[in-house]
Amino acid sequence: MGGQISVENDLGTPLCILLASVKNCSYQQDGFYEKISTGKIQMIDVGGIRVNEKYKLLLKRNDEKLQVDPEALREAEGYTFFAFRNESFGLKLKASWFVDDKFLKKKEENSLIGFILPGVRVEDREFYGQVYEETFIANELVTYLVLNGVASSIEDAVSMGQLLLSRDVFERVVEYQDFENLHRFFRLNQDHRTVKALGRLEQTVDTWGQSLALRFHSHKSISSLQTPGMEKKLASPSRSTQSKLLSSRHIDVMRHLDGWLEKKGNFGFWAMRYLRVLPRYKDEDGETICWFENTVSLKAKGSIPTRLLQKVEVLPSRNKKRSNIIQITMLPEHNIKRYWLRAPNDAVCFRWLAALQTLARQLSPVGVVSKSALAFALEEELIGEFATLLRLRRFKKGDWICRKGSIIREFLILRQGRTGMYIEDHKSKNKLYDQLIPVCFFGERVFYKDSEMSPRKAASLQPVWTTSIRAEEDCEMLAISKKKREAFLKKYPKVAIGLHNLFFSGIDDCLKLVPFLKDTSPSQRAKLKQGLQLTALKKDQELFSEGDPGHEFYIVYKGSLEITRYDRKRQKEVVLKKVGKSDSFGEIALMLPGACRTANVRAVGDSLLLVMNEQVFRNYASLGQLDLNDVLMRPHIMNTLQQSRVPFFEAIPEEDMQDLVKLCKIESYKANTTLFEEGSYGEKFYIVWHGEVNVHVAGKLIQSLGSGKYFGEIALVLEQTPRTATCITTSQTILLVLEKQDFQQFFHDKREALSEVELRLLGNKCKMHTILHHPLGLDIFTRFLRSQHAEENVNFWTEVRKYRKWAEEVDLLAPVHHEKCQSSAQRIWKEYVTIGSNQEINIAASVRQAIEKEIVTETAHENTFAEAEKEIVTMISRDKLSTFRMTEDFQTLLETIGNYSDVAQLAKHKISMRGSPVLKRRVLTARATARKDKMATWKTVPRLDLSHVCDDEVDIKTKDLEEKDERLLTQSQKQRALSPTNTGLADSPPASTHSEVPGFT
Secondary structure: OOOEEEEEOOOOOOEEEEEEEOOOOEOOOOOEEEEEOOOOEEEEEOOOOOOOOEEEEEEEEOOOOOOOOHHHHHHOOOEEEEOOOOOOOOEEEEHHHHHOOHHHHHHHHHHHHHHHHHHOEEEEEEEOOEEEEEEEEHHHHHHHHHHOOOOOOHHHHHHHHHHHHHOOOEEEOOOOOOOOOOOOEEEEOOOOHHHHHHEEEEEOOOOOOOOOOEEEEEOOOOHHHHOHHHHHHHHOOOHHHHHHHOOHHHHHHHOOOEEEEEEEOOOOOEEEEEEEEEOOOOOOOOOEEEEEOOOOOOOOOEEEEHHHEEEEEEEEOOOOOEEEEEEEEEOOOOOOOEEEEEOOOHHHHHHHHHHHHHHHHOOOHHHHHHHOHHHHOOOHHHHHHHHHOOEEEEEOOOOEEEOOOOEOOOEEEEEEOOEEEEEEOOOOOEEEEEEEOOOOEEOHHHHOOOOOOOHHHHHHOOOEOOOEEEEOOOEEEEEEOHHHHHHHHHHOHHHHHHHHHHHHHHHHHHHHHOHHHOOOOHHHHHHHHHOOEEEEEOOOOEEEOOOOEOOEEEEEEEOOEEEEEEEOOOOEEEEEEEEOOOOEEOOHHHHOOOOEOOOEEEEOOOEEEEEEEHHHHHHHHHOOOOOHHHHOOHHHHHHHHHHHOOHHHOOOOHHHHHHHHHHOEEEEEOOOOEEEOOOOEOOEEEEEEEOOEEEEEOOEEEEEEOOOOEEOHHHHOOOOOEOOOEEEEOOOEEEEEEEHHHHHHHOOOOHHHHHHHHHHHHHHHOOHHHHHHOHHHHHHHHHHHHHOOOHHHHHHHHHHHHHHHHHHHOOOOOHHHHHHHHHHHHHHHHHHHOOOOOOOOOOOHHHHHHHHHHHHOOOOOOOOOHHHHHHHHHHHHHHOHHHHHOOHHHHHHHHHHOOOOHHHHHHHOHHHHOOOHHHHHHHHHHHHHHHHHHHHHHHOOOOOOOOOOOOOOOOOOOHHHHHHHHHHHHHHHHHHHHOHHHHOOOOOOOOOOOOOOOOOO
């Protein structure tokens, strides 16, 4: 099965669930046994479950215990099925789906069709003089399933065929005949909905005589290459056709290649044999070419291990035509030097030739060099010459291939096995930095050329190993000695320049252009380069497919690639994006190793990639060279913040968003991790970047939040705020996290922007300081206090705030600033603090005396009025705030700025919003128009002119202005009476991807 699944108990009672292997009647090795409480979600590791093996599923409710001993499991009644592949990372299931076995039947059917149908060989078959059109034979299919490892035994293969027969995927030719390992004819139901969705029968050309066979090909395979019209093209293939045939996806299809060919025996006679390319046969390591007496034989008459293939070619004929004879030359380790195969026609010959050459190239010196980065510095005719200079070297597991500081004497290419690269940590101990796989190379420093150094001096300097390399398992290396290397480079001087540019200056220039590495130092890039591996792709070769587990991050060094996704509805691949030099992709694999790829990546032309795996990523970060978690993900964090459309971030200017991005942290959580519980106090705000989070209230699942959704925002602005829900991850999840402390630090000198955020978040629960610091809120509140004959309080607060802000920014010890400070403080004192002044404020006598003392002694400073300011804010908050929040003007303010509580209002009016999309659009349009009109109204309201902090006072109380204010307020009230809000229609939410849980924190 692979990966993890989540199971939600929606049955209303506690549940025990057990999955056991039918073969050994045990759940401990490759099954599971879990107890799930009511309403809970349990993450289950299914990595040990083997696909296409038989398993038994047992369920017990109400805390009934399951008998787990083998004998009891064998006798217990349960649902038996063939395990299917877990295509998605973190498959989400419900317990009720197991009670009704339709879900398991559907998944099982889809999986078996995908595995079994490629082995169906449909032909017109004759039996005792009668011709049965478009049929296949049961025991031929059974043999295919067993040999290719789809079924572990003949019994399982028969069970699979019988199951598809019962599901109408197969149709009987002879009535009442069951599917058995016998010579029985069946037909494929091409009209079956699952068969039509996955693929179709395509005509093949690998037959002798005039008859043609049909084989099943999935929609995602290159089935067009198997149509009858391709025969002529395959006979003399163009370069583009060869490229398509050699693409990784098509080669994967050909690795299960089978068909009739003639094989030349030891005595020179040709005999018909049925050849198969099997993924593994007996104890052979890797693909094996086997030949059989017939199509139903399970025992091969002979085999060729593909790891020992040296060369595959077509023998020329005397009449200058293709002979269709394929000659296979083996490596010296094999006991037979050559094999010969003969195909019925040109198309079949090239099909087998393409497959076998690809397998041979994997391990032959020419193939290894062609697949490595060297192919970008060597012309095609030079690759073969360079390959002849390589000699094979073998290392046992644990052998040190080189030690740091020793002289580099050979250039090595890893042919087989796995090696480890070790560097010294701060304690001078060897630490595993990276693990290298075939076609990686070592000792490229021998190709380094310093243009400023004289040839004699360059020759005297010996390159040394900067890391240590050890064989992690038995390895085979292809090595070129110093003497042969220097002779080759002397013969081809341009190659020496090309190799230097490829391994050194070219990589350096590429890394400088990578956006997240632009600000790094040369030493940081040099350390990172040690862990980067080079991967070469041919034109149309696929790097990975959608659903593959991801473990590497890629940077395009040369060439270009297409990122595509298969559209099942249109049955074709859709191009999502094209990437070129210095572009990067695959960063999710570094944060969540093993997470399924979400797209396909294919090379548009010959391309070279720099690859960083998860191990290098972790080790590089631990060495403190660079916080890749920060610089690599920063652009993606910005993109996520923009796409999530968090309403209260709209108040932040775009130029300040970069500072906010730096404060966001990336946190990775395993499946079934509780982020916080209901009732706990919150200090963090979350945005889901990858994965999913379930929201539970009072133990009940309310909502699932996917990528782009956010939660916990109230915790940013309210102190000691209890969480209103419990949040649990359902799969491996990446979250963007903003802590309250960082949030407040960001808004430390952006008080107006913070007030906008607080108003949007808190709405009717906002505090007094939020309204005072919001420009539009201050204007409206001032008018409210004017109607209450208490505007002197807010005028005093405004004057003092301007005074303090100015005083904090200047040097008060300077005579000119000191004099101006005293005069400004004295003016505020006379206007608001002295008894009997025009705008006298009500403060404590002790505070008044303290201010008077500093004014008289001319020692006023930035905090002279601080205590008075606190008293005034406390008083108007106590006496006026609750009344102001109930006014229509305050509600208009919230609607104008797009108050966050609209989400809650939408939830309340959910019934009203049900109906046609046209009605919803009308409601939302009317709501948006009303907001624009109100915004325009408030923009026309004059604000207080406070530019006279240190100048002469200007009287703002004019009769004309008051009349204008009253006229504007009357106009806004009329607009509110006519707005859609008062017609009973639902409010429209802001452009947000937030959950519909009102007030969810």
